[in-house]
Amino acid sequence: MDTRQQDSLRELFLGTAAFYERFGYVPQLADSVSNFREETRELIEAAETGSDVAHIAEEAADVFVTAIGVCMSSGVDIDLLIDQVYAVIHKNNAKTHATHIYTDGKIRRRSSLK
Numbered sequence: 001m002d003t004r005q006q007d008s009l010r011e012l013f014l015g016t017a018a019f020y021e022r023f024g025y026v027p028q029l030a031d032s033v034s035n036f037r038e039e040t041r042e043l044i045e046a047a048e049t050g051s052d053v054a055h056i057a058e059e060a061a062d063v064f065v066t067a068i069g070v071c072m073s074s075g076v077d078i079d080l081l082i083d084q085v086y087a088v089i090h091k092n093n094a095k096t097h098a099t100h101i102y103t104d105g106k107i108r109r110r111s112s113l114k
């Protein structure tokens with residue numbers, strides 16, 4: 001079985017597409033970016049003000065939905081998005097202390113450090 005069929009990201013993408021279609025909305029880049037910025041600001045605000053974790057998770061889900069809107073308005077389809085998610089997972093899994101180091105609030109490639 002294709003594991004992509006069980007992917008919550010796929011369900012969110014398809015659910016968002018159905019939601020937009022129900023309202024006759026075709027995602028436009030400017031609107032999508034504006035919505036994404038608004039939801040990102042809300043997530044950051046929730047986290048920085050110490051909101052309860054349920055509220056932070058709710059805002060994070062809003063960020064995911066609006067990121068999908070940015071993808072849709074830019075022509076990114078669900079398979080490409082899922083492939084890129086797994087590419088990031090595999091890339092991060094391959095990073096070790098030999099290749100990367102945590103410094104200045106970020107995990108960085110050792111070779112990028114001066």
Ligand SMILES: [Mg+2]
Pocket residue numbers: 039042058059062
């Ligand atoms: Mg929100």
